[in-house]
Amino acid sequence: MGVRRQVATRTSARPTLVELFQYAIYILVKYLSYTAWCHLGLRLLAPERPRPLRTASLLGGARLALGIALGLFIFFAALSMNNATRNAPLTYFSIYVPVRVVEWTTFTT
Numbered sequence: 001m002g003v004r005r006q007v008a009t010r011t012s013a014r015p016t017l018v019e020l021f022q023y024a025i026y027i028l029v030k031y032l033s034y035t036a037w038c039h040l041g042l043r044l045l046a047p048e049r050p051r052p053l054r055t056a057s058l059l060g061g062a063r064l065a066l067g068i069a070l071g072l073f074i075f076f077a078a079l080s081m082n083n084a085t086r087n088a089p090l091t092y093f094s095i096y097v098p099v100r101v102v103e104w105t106t107f108t109t
Helices: 017-045 052-085 088-106
Strands: none
Touching: 017 052, 052 088
């Protein structure tokens, strides 16, 4: 007879310490990436600007905050619309695409 393996399953919906650490690393990497990209843009497009690293840090933080806020909006809007229409492609294109267009054009003005 074969050996039966038992798969460990988590019974709690609460995140573990390891998962919280992974989320923190993920957010830090996103922040550093946004900051580096903003710093590069400032160096290339506005080299005379004073304190480019400080400005890039602020812009990177703003971009991260914007992404989190819009991500929460997308989540709740898509959840309620998909429950109402039961049409995932319609939900995706009617919510996600316009929000991303707004998000991408926010810092270009």
